Amino acid sequence: MAGPAGAPRAEAEEGGGCCRRSPSPRSTPPPPPPSSSSSSSSSPPSDSSDSPRWKLAELGRAGGAAGPAGGMMRSQCLLGLRAFLAFATKLWGFLLYLLRRQARTVIQYQTVRYDILPLSKVSRERLNQVKRKILVLDLDETLIHSHHDGVLRPTVRPGTPPDFILKVVIDKHPVRFFVHKRPHVDFFLEVVSQWYELVVFTASMEIYGSAVADKLDNNRSILKRRYYRQHCTLELGSYIKDLSVVHNDLSSIVILDNSPGAYRSHPDNAIPIKSWFSDPSDTALLNLLPMLDALRFTADVRSVLSRNLHQHRLW
Secondary structure (H helix, E strand, O other), rough: OOOHHHHHEEEHHHHHHHHHOOOOOOOOOOOOOOOOHHHHHHHHOOOOOOOOOHHHHHHHHHHHHHHHHHHHHHHHHHHHHHHHHHHHHHHHHHHHHHHHHHHHHHHHHHHHOOOOOOOOOOHHHHHHHOOOOOOEEEEEEEEEEEOOOOOOOOOOOOOOOOEEEEEEEEEEEEEEEEEEEEEEEEEEEHOOOOOOOEEEOOOOOHHHHHHHHHHHHHOOOOOOOOEEHHHHHEOOOEEEEOHHOOOOOOHHHEEEEHHHHHHOOOOOEEEEEEEEEOOOOOOOHHHHHHHHHHHOOOOOOHHHHHHHHHHHHOO
């Protein structure tokens, strides 16, 4: 009997044990929230338009679609840049042209001028006792330097602007001459024209020499007498200037020429001068003014000029 009676008790004890005090559901701690990394890794990718992957994909599709248009824009930009560089190069060259031309003018006027003082009574009386002298002037490499179309002269710096351009017709062909005036030539002619009768004697052709003389005269009527190649004597392939063509009295004639061969028949009447091509600081014409000023008072120019024959070989 004890056995059966004990069994229900055991069951009652077991059942009572289950109903004694079970822990309350409110006191149970909640499970920890999932971390952001785990949630983001475990969550499926979003299809929102703010997704970086979606933006990259859209940019890739847009770039692929705009590829030809972008290439055209780049080529247009390159063409525009090249055109701008070409324009800037031309503009810079033009500015250099103006600066060089202005620099030549400034350099000429920076040099000290030759002061022309009034003559004393004794000097005026002396001039009345002697003949008025004649100054014969060469053109090329003495008063000017020129070159024509298609001829590159290494003596002229590239880009040097000419003082004037002559257009003449030679053998039925139009030719342009770019003429550079020697520094101070205008002032020189203005001064010596008060002391001498000026004569142009050049071995160049008349059509060219006459045009150059007109430019140098500049409507001042100081270069009225002119002689050209046809007035020279041809000897051994070179042109000789016979001063007796200008005047039969050689005691009153002075020739200024850069070529000793041109006046070799009259070395006692010559003043040598260094050939000029492009030096903007040249002062040879100014340096001759004191000598020419004094020479006009002599009875015979050869008495003075014959002492300087050794200088003819220097040029």
